[in-house]
Structure formats: C-alpha cells, structure tokens
Amino acid sequence: MIDINLIREKPEYVKKALAKKLWDADFTEFLSWDKEKRELMQVVENNKAEMNKLSASVPAAKKAGEDVSKIFARVKEIAAKNKEFEEKLQEIDVKMNDFLAALPNIPDDDLVGGGKENNKVIKVVGEKPVFNFKMKDHVELATSLGLVDYDRGAKIAGRGAWVYTGLGARLEWALLNFFMSEHLKDGYEFILPPHLLNEQSGYVAGQFPKFREDVFWLEGLEPQRFLLPTAETALVNLHRDEIMNESDLPKKYFAYTPCYRREAGSYRTEERGMIRGYQFDKVEMVQYTKPEDSDAAFEELVRKAASLVEKLGLHFQISKLAAGDISHSMARTYDIEVYIPSIDIYKEVSSASNARDYQARRGKCRYRDSATGKTRFVHTLNASGLATSRIFPAILEQYQQEDGSVLVPEVLQPFMGGIKVLKPVK
C-alpha cells in the first residue's frame, strides 16, 4: 500500500516512479474521489454530531417532563438525510481502497526502469566450471545416482512432481539443515508456520489481489485458505495488527516450508527437471526493521544469501533487478543466481527484497517510536536463504565427475553422515 498522502502531495512523482515498474498510473480520478470523500465526510460527521447531541439531551428533557417526540423526529429526519451521503461515502471508500490495494510498491530511486533486460549483474563469484568430459544434465545425474525418481513422482502425483529418494532425500535435507544452522548462527529465530493461510495474509504480503490465481486454494474450508507460495507470506503476517516496541526491532526470522505455486505448468525444455514444480523447498528469511535500518538489513540479507551459495562452492552471480522485474510489493530486489552448466544459464536461487512500508501499511504493522511516542510503520524485508530446487541441480551439475559420480560439497558432508561422494547406482 502506497501512502495516500504521498499520492495527494506528489502524484506526478508517484506516477513517474510507477512508470519505471511499467505501471501506468493515472491519479486524476482517484484524487477527485479523494476530494469528494473528504467533503462528504464533513457533511456526514457534522450530521452525526448533531444527532449525538440531540439524543444525549433526551434523558434530561424527559426528567424535566418535556415533550421529547420532537427530538425523535428531528434525529430521524437528519438520519434519513444522512443515509444517502453515507452510502455514497462508502461507495467511494471501496473504490479508493481497491485502487490503492492494486497499486504496486514504489521502486527505489536508484533503480533503472524497464524489465528483465535492464537487470544488471553486480557481482560474480567463482568461475564457470570446465569439464574435459561429456557433461550430464541434472536430470540424468539425479536419475543415474538414484537421487530423484521422476517417473514415480508423476505416477503418484502427476505432472510437475518428483520424489526425492535415498541419498537424494538426504542431500535435500542436508541443504535445509545447512541453511538453518547458518541462520541460527546469525541469531535468526526459527519459525515453522502453518502452510494453509487465510486470505488476509495473502493481501498483506501484497500477493493479492494481483496473484490470487497463482496460488492453490483449498475447497471445503470456510473461510477460504490457500497454500502458501512462500514462507514470506506467513512471516510478514506474524506481526500484523500489532504495535511493537522499538526495542523489539529488528525482528529476524527464518522459516522452512515447501512453497506451493501454480505457475509450474508451462515450463520450457530448458527448465526440465526440478527447476520448476508445483512444490519446492525453501528456507526464507524475513526481517522487520525500523525504517532507517532497512537499507542495512537489506545488505545483510543479500550478504547472507550469497554466503550460503559461496560456502557451497557454487559459481553464481548477483543481479540488481530493474524496477519492472521486481515483484509487485517490493521497492528493491537483488537476485542470487546460480550457474546451471547444462543450459548455460544463471537461475535464481534467492531473491532479496526490501518492501519498505508497503506490506506494513497493508498489515498495520507498527512500532512505537520511543522518542516521539508515536506509532510508525515498520519496514519488512525478505530473502530466500535458500530455495533448494535450483541449488540441488546446480550442485549435481557443477560437482559432477568424469565417472558419473558427484562430489558432496564440504559444508554438507556433516549433515550427510560424512558421505563425500554420490556414486551411480548399478
């Protein structure tokens, strides 16, 4: 939610900023609603004040033995007149809320406009691996090593599903454990949230109304619930409708959940295997900060996400996203992209974003400023740390050996009972 005052005061600035997100905003109608709303409020509230006053005078008048029927009639008269205005007012209110709720966040000033093509690689870590043998892709490797069973996944669940088996399951779990241990070391609090969330949570995270169609809704539950598309949805709602103490900030959380998304359907051949599925595992970090601290928190999240990939010994890059490529709710996003040799492409394994007060406004998530005693909206930030569905293939491909085996990254070995090599099953 963008601050309505900003739109009132600098509509041209907001329009320009949103244009960088390839969003064409026109505030002329909105501002006229706003004006009308405030005029109507004057009338409605003045009428209510008069009604209140008249009603309050009834007991005294009764006591004095006066005729109160005139007061009743007068209040009724005002109420009837007011009804029309109130209905109009509510109508405008709904229109304005819908309009505001649909607006994306304002991108940070330093971002370039436009879409993906304007993303900029700001850091490259490691080098593309060189193979002096015929390299295999991760699907081939996962199958020959007995790590993933695609056929049985399709059998029991259908398209877009796979089964981690044996050492594959252990590798997946080792990744998650490794990520968790790093976050715990950094003082983040471990959260296991519910996976079925209510509509309000999707709204506050900013995924709704825009992405209502991209999540899985459950039938037979009232009120309706959906499967979370990322743990961020749960984590940024933890403190909604709360006023936190300044001393509680920053809040640093991480959660592990599968992520459920409908988008999986249309993958291209370059994305075969476990690059995209209806469900994938992710550890997600979220911070709640004071506004002045969110830039530093953002840097911390990017650094943390990158350090995980680096510790895994994988070649990757960090991209600063153009305004049009960052998600709806965010003001700023850096992607960590790991190299997948078989397709010679860098794929996102973490998206670190600063939502600033966009989500906090939607969720009325505030803290009390100890200096002024006033409430202020917090800033929320999130970053994957990490999604396994692309790290797993990256490890298989980048760590593959000529004999068809795959080395286990050193940091994962303690989480896999010391196993150092994944060997082909006969």
Next chain:
RNA sequence: GGAGAUUUACCCAAGUGGUUGAAGGGGUCGGUCUUGAAAACCGAUAGGGGGUGCAAGCCCCGCUAGGGUUCAAAUCCCUAAAUCUCCGCCA
C-alpha cells in the same frame, strides 16, 4: 461434523438500553517517605484510526468483526471469526 460457554483497555475484571465520553483491581510510569530498597500513601495511565484547523482545539469512528433494531447500544437481534469444554470422526 454436533452441542455448549466465552470474547470489554497492557493483564484480570464490573457492566443487560440514556451522567458508562466503561467501575474496580493488578501492572507500568511519576512522586512522597527511606541511607537505599520494600511496604504504605499520593498522582498519572483507553488505545488506535480519520476529518478539520497555523495552532490550541473541535468533531467522527472504536467494548472481536460486519450488519440490524432504536431518538439512544458494550448492553437487544442477525451473521461471521477466534478461544475454551464436551461428544463424534481420526489415514
């Protein structure tokens, strides 16, 4: 799935139509007393939005949420949510 109870401020809690624009207690904060603390006593403590105004202020909405009845609702009616208890179901 069925039945019942509950939902008031930071916490507990009174309150069934009109000085309740919410008692009382606890807590918290400030003070008196004290070498210091405790105790006691005194005082403060309803939040959060919104409108208007240079401001002081004035006004509107807030007793889980949304509707309704009424001149007037925490209080009556309807709907929903959450919590608790019991029963049923339980891969």
